[in-house]
Amino acid sequence: MHSVSVQNLSLKFGAAEVLKNLNLDVEEGEFIVLLGPSGCGKSTLLNCLAGLLELSEGQIHIKGKNVTWAEPSERGIGMVFQSYALYPQMTVRGNLSFGLKIAKLPKEEIEKRVQRASEILQIGPLLDRKPGALSGGQRQRVAIGRALVRDVDVFLFDEPLSNLDAKLRSELRVELKRLHNRLKNTMIYVTHDQIEALTLADRIAIMRGGIIQQLDAPQTIYNRPSNLFVAGFIGSPAMNFIKGTTVGGGKAFKFGDVTLNLVGYEGGAIMDRPKAIIGLRPEHLAIVDEAVPGLTIPAVVEIDEPMGADSLVWLEAEGKQISVRVPVEHRPVAGTKVHLKVDIAKSSLFDETSELRI
Amino acid sequence: MTNAASFATTPSGAKPKPFITWERFVVYAVLIVCALFFLLPLYIMIMTSFKSMAEVQSGNIFVPTLHPTFDAWSKAWDSACTGLYCEGIKVGFWNSVKITVPSTIVSIAVASVTGYSLANWPFKFSEVFFTILLLGSFIPYVVMIYPLVIITRELGIFSTLWAVILVHTIFGLPIQTLLFRNYFASLPQELFKAARVDGAGYWGIFFRIFVPMSVPIFTVSVILQVTGIWNDFLFGVIYAGPTNYPMTVQLNNIVNSSMGGKAYNVDMAATILTGIVPLTIYFVSGKYFVRGIAAGAVKG
Ligand SMILES: Nc1ncnc2c1ncn2[C@@H]1O[C@H](COP(=O)(O)OP(=O)(O)OP(=O)(O)O)[C@@H](O)[C@H]1O
Numbered sequence: 001m002h003s004v005s006v007q008n009l010s011l012k013f014g015a016a017e018v019l020k021n022l023n024l025d026v027e028e029g030e031f032i033v034l035l036g037p038s039g040c041g042k043s044t045l046l047n048c049l050a051g052l053l054e055l056s057e058g059q060i061h062i063k064g065k066n067v068t069w070a071e072p073s074e075r076g077i078g079m080v081f082q083s084y085a086l087y088p089q090m091t092v093r094g095n096l097s098f099g100l101k102i103a104k105l106p107k108e109e110i111e112k113r114v115q116r117a118s119e120i121l122q123i124g125p126l127l128d129r130k131p132g133a134l135s136g137g138q139r140q141r142v143a144i145g146r147a148l149v150r151d152v153d154v155f156l157f158d159e160p161l162s163n164l165d166a167k168l169r170s171e172l173r174v175e176l177k178r179l180h181n182r183l184k185n186t187m188i189y190v191t192h193d194q195i196e197a198l199t200l201a202d203r204i205a206i207m208r209g210g211i212i213q214q215l216d217a218p219q220t221i222y223n224r225p226s227n228l229f230v231a232g233f234i235g236s237p238a239m240n241f242i243k244g245t246t247v248g249g250g251k252a253f254k255f256g257d258v259t260l261n262l263v264g265y266e267g268g269a270i271m272d273r274p275k276a277i278i279g280l281r282p283e284h285l286a287i288v289d290e291a292v293p294g295l296t297i298p299a300v301v302e303i304d305e306p307m308g309a310d311s312l313v314w315l316e317a318e319g320k321q322i323s324v325r326v327p328v329e330h331r332p333v334a335g336t337k338v339h340l341k342v343d344i345a346k347s348s349l350f351d352e353t354s355e356l357r358i
Numbered sequence: 359m360t361n362a363a364s365f366a367t368t369p370s371g372a373k374p375k376p377f378i379t380w381e382r383f384v385v386y387a388v389l390i391v392c393a394l395f396f397l398l399p400l401y402i403m404i405m406t407s408f409k410s411m412a413e414v415q416s417g418n419i420f421v422p423t424l425h426p427t428f429d430a431w432s433k434a435w436d437s438a439c440t441g442l443y444c445e446g447i448k449v450g451f452w453n454s455v456k457i458t459v460p461s462t463i464v465s466i467a468v469a470s471v472t473g474y475s476l477a478n479w480p481f482k483f484s485e486v487f488f489t490i491l492l493l494g495s496f497i498p499y500v501v502m503i504y505p506l507v508i509i510t511r512e513l514g515i516f517s518t519l520w521a522v523i524l525v526h527t528i529f530g531l532p533i534q535t536l537l538f539r540n541y542f543a544s545l546p547q548e549l550f551k552a553a554r555v556d557g558a559g560y561w562g563i564f565f566r567i568f569v570p571m572s573v574p575i576f577t578v579s580v581i582l583q584v585t586g587i588w589n590d591f592l593f594g595v596i597y598a599g600p601t602n603y604p605m606t607v608q609l610n611n612i613v614n615s616s617m618g619g620k621a622y623n624v625d626m627a628a629t630i631l632t633g634i635v636p637l638t639i640y641f642v643s644g645k646y647f648v649r650g651i652a653a654g655a656v657k658g
């Protein structure tokens with residue numbers, strides 16, 4: 001039994017189809033991150049799961065129960081919002097217990113749950129304050145607490161950390177991970193932030209235009225993106241794309257005067273394709289002095305951007321800009337002629353027409 | 359930079375000016391003249407209301423009274439004549455209270471719930487409904503006077519308090535609904551969603567989340583409705599019937615019906631009495647209004 005199961009979900013706002021025939025199965029206790037560009041329908045999907053939007057088509061099951069038409073409070077979900085959405089006129093305690101009072105839980109039970117949540121989130125000393133007297137990080141903790149006290153199976157997070165500053169964000173990120181390890185609830189988490197996605201997720205769903213492009217473990221998404229969009233979206237600095245052709249029955253990739261040996265490529269049947277694209281991550285390229293036939297690309301160093309420990313070096317090869325990530329102490333001087341060593345096992349090939357990974 | 363030290367000691371920019379400058383003097387002079395212009399009538403009214411008739415007739419209207427007396431006030435309140443009756447303006451005061459209180463409560467209650475529905479529970483045609491409402495608040499109400507006479511007559515309430523109350527309630531609705539809809543629409547949507555996830559329903563969200571957050575808008579509404587209804591003359595004359603005339607109408611009758619010489623002091627006292635209610639509302643609620651805005655400014 002899946003914890004959350006979405007079947008053929010479609011949603012229209014007027015004429016605009018925001019979610020298109022979407023399917024998603026989430027396992028018990030899984031941490032799923034929905035990642036995608038602005039406006040791709042992440043929040044909309046989350047709101048559908050929460051029952052805050054009516055589907056145009058499709059079904060939603062949570063814990064095996066068909067909740068497609070159930071009220072938000074009957075679905076066994078808790079939700080945390082980007083803007084915290086705390087009730088300003090109530091104290092923290094009031095915020096945490098509001099839903100429980102509506103559900104008419106006995107007083108002792110409410111008190112017990114509030115205590116437990118405030119212990120887990122370390123907000124005990126704040127219980128009698130109003131949200132206005134809390135910092136952003138504290139507010140978000142309370143918002144998480146409000147989902148926690150509901151004692152639900154599934155947590156929905158809509159960019160919960162994006163209103164916080166960078167330091168707080170990374171602190172709360174770790175805390176969320178700890179929370180998940182402790183509670184083992186199913187979590188569905190929307191974010192813009194790749195780091196959050198890569199660090200938190202058991203599986204990442206990359207969305208674009210209301211469609212899930214790829215749903216896989218972070219490492220798979222990173223190493224073996226299923227199409228050009230995913231490849232370009234994940235990874236920062238972004239993957240280098242070079243257009244060319246595959247020749248020799250799929251044994252080599254050719255662009256300009258350069259030929260790269262494709263033996264050792266991990267993927268499907270390459271074949272001879274007149275239009276192909278090779279994707280090389282900046283961190284999977286190395287700058288070497290000596291050319292090795294079939295393994296290196298000759299290039300000229302243009303500029304570099306130091307980023308702390310690493311430096312992003314921009315080179316020109318065959319009229320194309322290629323970026324390479326090197327340790328800061330190894331950055332080459334501008335104008336130098338070098339060679340870029342390609343790790344074929346870690347590269348990705350795409351068919352230019354279908355944009356799919358080969 | 360060689361003279362960094364001098365930067366540290368001499369502030370840049372123009373020197374602060376002394377408090378009284380030529381420009382400031384002009385501004386204050388104009389403001390004072392304006393204030394006097396508006397305060398002068400009030401001053402004369404208050405002074406006159408404390409004079410006896412003899413003093414009014416003999417003296418200068420600007421000169422303060424030498425023998426202040428409450429006679430005019432008690433006469434205005436208790437025994438001034440409005441054509442037929444000589445019961446003072448108190449009858450009108452109580453009529454106005456009986457008209458204002460229910461129409462304010464009912465119109466705000468209905469408008470706030472309607473505004474809440476429009477903003478947060480969109481139904482089929484809710485946009486159309488809203489547009490019609492919007493247009494409704496721009497139609498000059500004179501157009502509807504006669505139809506409403508017929509309607510209230512058919513309902514059998516013409517020339518009663520119920521008729522004025524009904525008319526005021528109806529006319530308050532479009533603009534009040536608009537006010538509430540826009541206010542509720544400006545509240546964070548996620549708050550509404552959070553409350554739904556918490557299991558609060560239509561009324562639960564309204565009473566437990568939104569109303570406590572809406573003190574400023576309720577204050578504004580009450581100010582608008584109370585002053586609007588209290589100051590109304592036209593509907594009172596038309597729909598209330600002579601025994602139920604509101605204070606404004608009765609004031610008019612007192613001022614215009616004095617037999618013999620005009621009792622200016624009584625007229626002034628009656629006028630102040632009539633105006634005191636909206637004035638008080640402004641003074642009292644103005645404070646709460648500001649406080650309400652300050653309290654509502656916290657975005658949880
Ligand atoms: N109530 C609405 N009416 C009409 N269109 C809407 C509505 N809500 C969202 N949309 C549209 O649906 C699309 C998806 O919106 P959604 O909020 O799900 O995006 P998102 O992926 O969460 O983006 P972001 O990362 O910016 O939060 C957008 O194009 C948006 O304009």
Ligand SMILES: [Mg+2]
Pocket residue numbers: 042043044158
């Ligand atoms: Mg969103």
